[in-house]
Amino acid sequence: MQATKLPNDAKAGPTKPEVRAVLARKLALGPDDHFVEVGSCTGAVTVEAARRAGRVTALERKADRLETTRSNLAANEYDADVRLVNAEAPERLPDDGDVVFLGGSRNYERVLDAALAAGYDRIVMNVSRLEVAGEAARAFRDRDLLDEALCLQMATGYDLAGATSFDADNPVYMLVGEPESGGEPGDGE
Numbered sequence: 001m002q003a004t005k006l007p008n009d010a011k012a013g014p015t016k017p018e019v020r021a022v023l024a025r026k027l028a029l030g031p032d033d034h035f036v037e038v039g040s041c042t043g044a045v046t047v048e049a050a051r052r053a054g055r056v057t058a059l060e061r062k063a064d065r066l067e068t069t070r071s072n073l074a075a076n077e078y079d080a081d082v083r084l085v086n087a088e089a090p091e092r093l094p095d096d097g098d099v100v101f102l103g104g105s106r107n108y109e110r111v112l113d114a115a116l117a118a119g120y121d122r123i124v125m126n127v128s129r130l131e132v133a134g135e136a137a138r139a140f141r142d143r144d145l146l147d148e149a150l151c152l153q154m155a156t157g158y159d160l161a162g163a164t165s166f167d168a169d170n171p172v173y174m175l176v177g178e179p180e181s182g183g184e185p186g187d188g189e
């Protein structure tokens with residue numbers, strides 16, 4: 001697998017590589033897909049999506065973070081047609097997208113409604129704060145959208161006096177939605 005280079009950082013990112021690996025599986029992007037990202041920040045997800053999807057639109061509300069997305073994209077190779085947009089979704093959410101990933105949670109209910117109205121096939125959201133995760137899971141359920149709910153918790157080993165100890169990351173909740181499937185969480189695969 002090609003390494004993802006992120007020479008520039010931004011405060012709220014990047015999404016950890018192991019979480020991105022699970023995310024890639026859940027997004028299941030292919031060359032015919034138009035992938036839309038809400039909250040691109042460092043561009044870590046943007047870069048990896050741009051190697052799988054045909055088109056990528058990355059929205060980021062903070063202009064300086066969008067510039068970080070842009071510079072990190074420039075450090076990597078990818079084939080997709082990528083468009084970067086400085087906007088707070090649902091403003092400028094494309095109406096011809098196939099798959100949307102919400103890495104940022106502002107206005108998420110309105111983003112879900114806009115994506116559903118536009119006929120997106122897959123909607124995935126990552127949340128780290130517990131209360132927001134609970135409310136977002138309810139929002140997915142209320143829209144008959146919740147296909148899977150995952151709680152990812154990574155711990156990375158490091159050397160401690162010749163033995164292996166671990167540094168734990170905070171948990172990340174991943175909500176996977178497939179409009180019209182809306183099964184019980186866990187039915188996904």
Ligand SMILES: C[S@@+](CC[C@H](N)C(=O)[O-])C[C@H]1O[C@@H](n2cnc3c(N)ncnc32)[C@H](O)[C@@H]1O
Nearest residue numbers: 013014015039041042044061088089103104106
């Ligand atoms: C946790 S960070 C995403 C990290 C990113 N996946 C990465 O790997 O760097 C969330 C980002 O979403 C942005 N954001 C939050 N809500 C947004 C919205 N409604 N529209 C656009 N950007 C949004 C924030 O400014 C922030 O940069």
